[in-house]
Each structure stands twice: as C-alpha cells, then as structure tokens.
Amino acid sequence: MENSKRTVTCGELTAADVGKNVVLNGWVSRSRDLGGLCFISLRDRYGITQVVVGDKASDDVKKTAASLKSEYCIAVKGVVAARSEKDVNKDMATGAIEVEAEEIEIFTTSQELPFSIEEVRQKDGTVVLANEDLRLKYRYLDLRRAPMQHNIILRSQVAFAVREYLTSKGFLEIETPTFIKSTPEGARDYLVPSRVHPGKFYSLPQSPQLYKQLLMVSGFDKYFQIARCYRDEDARGDRQPEFTQIDMEMSFTNREEVLTTTEGMMQYVFKKTLNYELPAKFDRISWDDAFDYYGSDKPDLRFDLKMQDAAFMAGLSDFGAFKAGAANADKSIERHKRSGLKALVVKNVADKYSRKMIEALEDVAKRNHAKGLAWMKVNAEGTFEGGISKFYAGKESEICSKLGAEKNDLLLFVSDEKWQVACVALGAVRKQLGKDLNLYNPEDEFHFAWIIDFPYFAWNEEENHWETEHHMFTLPQKKYWDTLESDPGAVKGDLYDLVLNGYELASGSMRINDPALQQRIFKIVGYSNERAEKAFGFLVQAFKFGAPPHGGIAPGLDRLIMLMCHEDSIHEVIAFPKNNLAASPMDECPSAVDEQQLKDLHINCYDVEE
C-alpha cells in the first residue's frame, strides 16, 4: 500500500462519513469468510470497525483477506459505506457503517493465541479467564482485552484529573527521591546496594513521608505527588511490591482543610471520569462509633444495618454468656462507655434463615474471634423462637422496643468481655449479611466516609510499652497535650482515614511541628534520643529551623482505581503487576544476575534457589 498510515481510527466513522476514502490500522478481532465475501472486525484502542471485502476488492486483496487470522495487525484502505438497515448495529459506535476494502496491507502476522482476546461468556453470564500466571506471562495480550483496556485508560484519566484538580488549587507536584536512607524502623524496606560505597545501601521509600514534610519546612506550602512506593510484604490480591499513592501535604492548614480538599478532589475525579456525583460532604465517623456501629475502622456504608448495644439484656435473664459482655470488664470499654454485648437486628428475614445459614454466620463470627453467635427470631406471633429464645420468653416487648425489632426479624448477638472483640466479630457478620442479602443501596455505588478521632497510642502487650497507632509525627489532639504522659490510652490523634465501600483508601494526619512535643512522643514510646536521631535525625534537625503547622494525606491510587472499576484485585488495574510471589511470569523477574554484577556491588548471595 502506498501510504498505509491511518487517516481515521476504528472508533470514529459514522453515517456522516459515508463515501469517504479512509485508511484504518488495527488488529483483526474477527474475520469471517463467506465465500467471496469476507467480513473483518478491525479493532484499535478507539473501537471496532467492520471491513467488508467484496466486489470492490481485487483478487489479490480477496486472497489477502482470506489469509487473515485473529490479531494480525493490518492496514485497510477503502470507502465508507452505509450498512443496509437490517445490518445496522446500534450497540456499536460505528455500527451504521462498514468500510469496503480496496487494499489491505498486513503489517505483522500473529501466532495462535494462548487465550482469547474476546470475552467468552458462559451461559450464566460469567467470564472465565485464563489462570493468572498465564495472563501475566502474556500480559501484552491480556491488556488487549476490553476490560483491561478500560481499566488502564480509566487509571490514566483519574491520574490526570487528580493533577488537574490539585494544580488548580495551587498544589505543586514535586518529585521526591526514591533512593533514601533505610531507617531502623525499616522492616519491609527494599534495599539497593551501592557500587560506589561498599557495604552501604539505598532504601526504596515506603512513602515520601519525611521528604514531603521537609518540603513543608522549605515553604512549598502545597505539595502533591503521584508517587511510586515500595514495601517488601508478601504480595496479596491488594498488595504489590511497588504501588502508587496520591501523596499530599499542606502547610498553614488544619484537619478541616485537608478533608475538604480531599473531598473536592474525589468529587472532581468521579464526576470527570465516571460522571458520578459524590455528595458535597462525606460522613465523618469517630473511630469509636465506627467500631461500635460497624465493627470496623473501614466500614462498608453502602448499607445501613448498625449494630446496637444490648447490655440491658444481661439483666433480663440469667443467660450466662451475656453477663461478661455487659460487664464492662475491659478498660477500653470503660473508656468508651460501651459494652461488649452487641446486637444486630436483621429486618424481615427470619423466615428465610435456616439453622444452617445461621451456623454459616456463626462461623464468620468465630473466625473473627467471637466465642459464638447467639440468635433468636421474632416469629409471626411476635414471640421469640429458636436459639436463645427460651431465656427471654416474656421479655419480647421490652427487647423489641429497645432494639427496634419487629415480626420476622432475625436477632444476632455477640458477647465478649472486650468491647472491640465483640464489635469486630459482629461487624464481620454484618458485612457478610450485606453480601448475602444484597443490602447495598443501589443509589450508593460509591460511599465515602471519614473515620476520625483515632486513638493515638496503642499498648503493645508483648513488649509492654506504648507505641503510636500511626506514625510518630502525628499530632495528638490539642486537648490531650497536658495528659499525654499521665493517660496515654485516652489520647486521640489528629488522624483521619478515608474509607470507600469498606476499604481504607487513605490515611492522613496533622503533623507535629514543635520539636519539644516531638521529643515527648519519642519518650512516651520509649525512643532514646540516640534511636530517634538515627532514625529521623534529619527531620528532627529540620524542625529546629521554623517548621510550619502542616498535615496531609495519601490516597492509594491502585485501590481507588480498583474500586472505581469494581474489580476485586489491584492486579486488574496495573499494567504489569507482579504475581502473589512478587514475581513477573512475563519477564521472569526477579532473576539471577551475572557474577560480575554482584562483584561490582561488593555482595555475595547465599541460600540461593536452584
């Protein structure tokens, strides 16, 4: 072909283009030879166009057309023609036309494929994919599949929308180093041996945390970076050796401003990329309430179903298992003034729930560390039935009134002397019910919420000392500054998590900018000056030169896109992910390297796999 470069893409021709001479480039998605008449579905990133090889084509062109196989990469020169009315395909952007081929050039042929690029739907509507290692080995083909194209394109659009929004708000994108110092806190750091400095290592950042705080000390005021981060954890569905976060930090700010900026960003991104309207404000739920109502600090709020306190029930019978939960035996309960006897009222399902189904829920509770799951039903007569009903005969009206239970409701209970254990276990049952009963509000495809007022310190039972729940630069809430040392357990941090549909999407905090306050925190968690110096010396040093009040947040991009795409794994939204062994079946990475390379780096390996 004289000039085989496309003049149009495979996604743009419509009835308005009929009669035009065009050149298309793309891949053969399907090719059907009907004896003298050949139909080719030609695909590129932008769509599919039907090519017809018929009367206008020379014998040579017909011969070429007949030789085409799936995924050949070709150019087609031809004329746009209207399809006959019965052949118009309204589900296709280009469904009104076809291109009558005059010339065909095969750029490159294709071997037989290891799996199909087209979706093969089963009778039940599901799509069965090749196993993941095969998909990853031929990732370049897997990425030709329409859902992967969608996910990767959406990811690109989201990243750009994030940048548009933040740039419009005065944020600067500043690149921070990925060769940083390994800290003694750096379990799970990836290390890079230095050639120039034998025995020394760079570390890859788990986040740009220290550097973005230094940028605040430098006065850049509003920073962001879509930053690659690294953590050497065993890979799971939502963990990768390298991951990407939307890293943000602001100076002269407060929690409210960080939260509203993040809300504004998400609103802009969802509107621009999915045309989805998020609410003007996201819910703000205290950490205490999140556990108390939903049994999780990342509750799925697409359905309501709140847990309730059922401590009053302990006094209504001599059912032993409820006594401990109601007894406020745990100091954490005392602090929260909430009991370890939690109830769920599941509306109007009592007649549907068999003993076996309830046992399945009990399994969920037990896997989440409950001793058991107590239950009873409100039957059609308004009396209790099954499970623990015999202990509460005659107390129906008090219990139903207090818990808001009605006929045909299923009542579920977990009791534990520890408030948080009871909450988490029954919260897991709540989550399971959401799935089983499909309780999700269809209007509420994406439900964001803020979890705020986190405990600042946690008691490390094994090592017998306080440690910080988040990192050590988090600002304790001001009202606790006088009692940091005297009552660490009561201190709340200026911390906030952003959750979406039951996933933690971001964690952030206001930071300490006062060196004296920072020293107090180091002391409470048992950090010697020396250890603090070794770990964070340069940040501590920087804060001696006038550090502004500042705070930030870092939404995870991989997980955000995963949720926006309704995928279950971040593997589906990363172009070239590693598998669950942190390896790439495509390029066989990691791999052994030459002796000389190791020698240059002054290192030896041992325990080497054969």
Add this chain to the structure above:
Amino acid sequence: MENSKRTVTCGELTAADVGKNVVLNGWVSRSRDLGGLCFISLRDRYGITQVVVGDKASDDVKKTAASLKSEYCIAVKGVVAARSEKDVNKDMATGAIEVEAEEIEIFTTSQELPFSIEEVRQKDGTVVLANEDLRLKYRYLDLRRAPMQHNIILRSQVAFAVREYLTSKGFLEIETPTFIKSTPEGARDYLVPSRVHPGKFYSLPQSPQLYKQLLMVSGFDKYFQIARCYRDEDARGDRQPEFTQIDMEMSFTNREEVLTTTEGMMQYVFKKTLNYELPAKFDRISWDDAFDYYGSDKPDLRFDLKMQDAAFMAGLSDFGAFKAGAANADKSIERHKRSGLKALVVKNVADKYSRKMIEALEDVAKRNHAKGLAWMKVNAEGTFEGGISKFYAGKESEICSKLGAEKNDLLLFVSDEKWQVACVALGAVRKQLGKDLNLYNPEDEFHFAWIIDFPYFAWNEEENHWETEHHMFTLPQKKYWDTLESDPGAVKGDLYDLVLNGYELASGSMRINDPALQQRIFKIVGYSNERAEKAFGFLVQAFKFGAPPHGGIAPGLDRLIMLMCHEDSIHEVIAFPKNNLAASPMDECPSAVDEQQLKDLHINCYDVEE
C-alpha cells in the same frame, strides 16, 4: 491567637485591600526594630508582605515582635494599611501596602542558620552560595531560597503542561514497573535483592523502553509517562542515580508525527510556563551535516558560525599538515564525501585575537584530539598574516572568495585524516568562540533542532564487530533493508535526537515491529539466538502476536528544566539530589543497614568501608 490560620497569603495584598482584617502566616525574612516601631518582612511561597508593629500593637505584641529572629515561623493578625507614597515599593507585588499587626503568634522558632536564605550579592553582581555539600545537608533551607523556589515551581508547572498537552492529544499516562528483569546488557543497572527469592534480583529500569513497546503491542496506541529511571554511573553535574524522563511511544505512526508531536509539546510548554514562543518547526539537520557544520551531534545553534570544507586549500600550497585531511583517507570520509580539512571563518575579530588567545583555542582543539589548530588572519590590506599565512601568500582572493572571508577575519583550521576527528575538534573551538565572543543571538534564547539520519551501526574496533549506535529495536531506514548485511556501515537508522542549546535533550527512534528484521539485526551485531532470548526474550515473543508499527522518544525532564532555568547543573532543579558521590549529605544515604536486614535478603557484604 484565637484563630491563627491565614486568611490571605503573603503575595496577594494590594492597595485594594486597605482596611481589611487579615491573618498572614509565614517566615520572618527580615526583622528591623527601630525602637517602638518594628518592621517584619513576612515571606511565604507566594511573596513577601511588610508587617509593621506600631501604635496598634499592645506591649505584649511589641515584645513578641522584638523577639523575632530570621526564619521564625509566625502568624500575624492585623489590618491592611496603605504605605505612605515615599515608602511604596514598586518592585514588590505587595509594595503598596503594609499590615499593621494587632496580634502575633510564634508557631516555631529557628536556630541560627548555616547560610543565608536571602541572596547575598557581591559587588560584581554575582551571588556566592555555600558549598554544595552544606547546601545539600540543609537542603530544606536551601530550598527556601528564591531561585530554588523558582526552579522547583517551574518544574512542577512544566510537568503539568506536558501532561496537559499529551492528554489533549489522546496520550495515556501508563505506569510501567520499576522492578524489572536485569538483562545481560545491564551494566549500570541498580539491583534490588529479593527476600522471597534468595539469590535473585530485581533491576531498576534505565528506561521503560521494553515496557512501552509492549504497551504498543497491547494496543494502547499513544503512551506517555513522566518516568523515574535509574543508572548507576558515576554522578556528574548532569548525572544522577535517579533521573526523570518524559517517556513517549506511539503506534501506527511515522517519524514525522513523532517529531511534530514533540515540537507541539515543547511549543505548548514553553508558551505556557515561560511565555516564550518557539518556532512552528524546529531545524532538522542530518547527523552528517551536524558534524560537518558544527562538529557535534548536539550543536549549539544559538549562533550560526558554520565550519566549512577547506579541502581545496591542500592543492594551493605544499603545507604538509593539510594534505592528510584533504586526502579522504578514511572510509567514513568517503562515505560522507567530505574531507578532514575543516575551516572556521571568525568575522571581524582578527585585530582582537592575540597569539596567546589563539593558543588557548588550540588547547581546546588539542583536548578534542586535533593534532593542532592552524590559523591566519586577513589583515586590513586584505592579505594573510600570522600562523600559516606564508604558505598561502598570493592565494588570498581565491581562499577568501571560497570561504567568504573578509578583512579582519580570523581563519582557523583543523586537518585530520579522519573527517569526524577534524569536525569534533574544530567544533569544540567553535563552541568556545561562541562563549568567548558571546555570539549568541539574543532573540534565540532557546534553540531547538532535530538531528536525524544517524548511522545505524558502529564498528567496535576493540571487539572487532558491528554494534548498534542506539538500541537494537531501532528501525533501519527502509532504503537500506536490502543492504543491511552487505554494507552495515552505510545504513542510516530511523533515529532522531532533539537538541537544545548544545545539549542532547531527547533520543528516539522508529522501532522494528517485524520479528524477521529483528533477527537480522541480532545476527549482524553477533547476538546468538540464545543471548537475544535471554536478554529480550519476552519482547521478541510479544512481537510474534501482531506488533503495530511504532516509535517514540524520551526527553529528559531534568535537563529540560535545567536549560529552561539557565542553570548549569541538574542539581539545581531537583528537590533532593544526590551529590557527585551519589550520596545525600542530608539523610546520609546510602548507609549501612542492620545485619538482620541483610540476612532477610540472603546477602553478605565485603570490601566494606569503615
């Protein structure tokens, strides 16, 4: 202070704001106590505002003001007042007003600084900075300096403008992995030991080359990524262990489209960020011409001064040194039909150039491998004088007419039997003259050009075989496909470099998409199938499934910003660079790590520095 969060920045108040109550946050840039009246220059990223502590201030506030030192981080609450006419500072955006302080809160104090944040200009106008390691140790303070703020902010603006332009043209930003396979070609790869796979390593990418080509195989059509890359070279002023490139790749394209897309991007970026109009088209100069005229494949075109072929002069006298250069002894000369006797005519400077100054130029030529620098002057009478003039007495009119020389011109010559050696040496003299005589066209602050038609292969004299000048996926120009094997030295590649002001800014090429052609290249450079398989197996494999015609380019972001900022080193445009030993004096990275960390990675170190 009740609410110390700023209501305005330090860069925005004007006469229109007089009378307003405001809160400012920032750093004390200067503070002058004139006894009862105190002036504070308060600085943030956006500007400087003058704060006056006078009558309206309480004694407490006066006392606080008097205690302020440089770089204290503070909040000021006050009222905007007009400055008296004589105090208006027209050089300052906020120079029409001052803020009369009513309250001051010190957020944080500052220790004495290791160096001044304000520019300290010498009498000759130069600014003397602290030595680089001190600047890097306190980088967070160095970044407070106005030039560093400017550079980092411009960098952020340029990166965003790049993304705007490419996104508007349908490019997708796709993240490629930074944990990739180390190839046998990977001298200078940084390696990351795997914890999960003992004895195996990830490699950090020197560029996303293979992955962006795979994305073309996947059909993403137009890819870009502002990508972090890694190369373990000894650091110099313009080299860093990690650097950033604007990585681009396009499918179904040709050289022209890659070039015009890149031109469009640069035009957009320069206009948007510097309000600088680049020409609609950049010069396109063949590699042969670039050496022949400018002695470099990255010529500085801000001044013209072309070198000329002076082979004709060898026949005009018996001056021996010119014979070899004119003799076309070198096979490369034969190919280029150009001689190794090169001349520069430097206009109207003969009377200014002493013998000593010419000797300095000869040093430049010799450092660039010339045997010497021949010269003569055209004097006021139009005859030759000095240097080699005695060999050419009486030939003035022929020589001057052919070289375009006139009275008071200085003629410089390098002769070498190798054309390229002569070009490079005299080209270095040309560059030096540009600086010495300030020949730069003031209208031409940024002069881009394309260097095209590169030789595809180079003969490796040491190892006695052909190798590719660029990488092995570069497409040879089509007209040479039949003679690849028979005359490799003549083959030109579909290669292009973008140069700016004498720096190579980008390198790119059209790629091979035909597996058979790729095999021929591997064979010519002596790659066994095995070696090619081991090095690039997955790319070669991918190309068996219908690879589209594609090509790309990758402008270096660090160097682009360096040139846009008129800086000499990329250190000045990177927030946290490494020094010339690839180390960071701030965080003392690289550093020794815990024994346990090495154990987890199954490695030992030796040759360890104490």
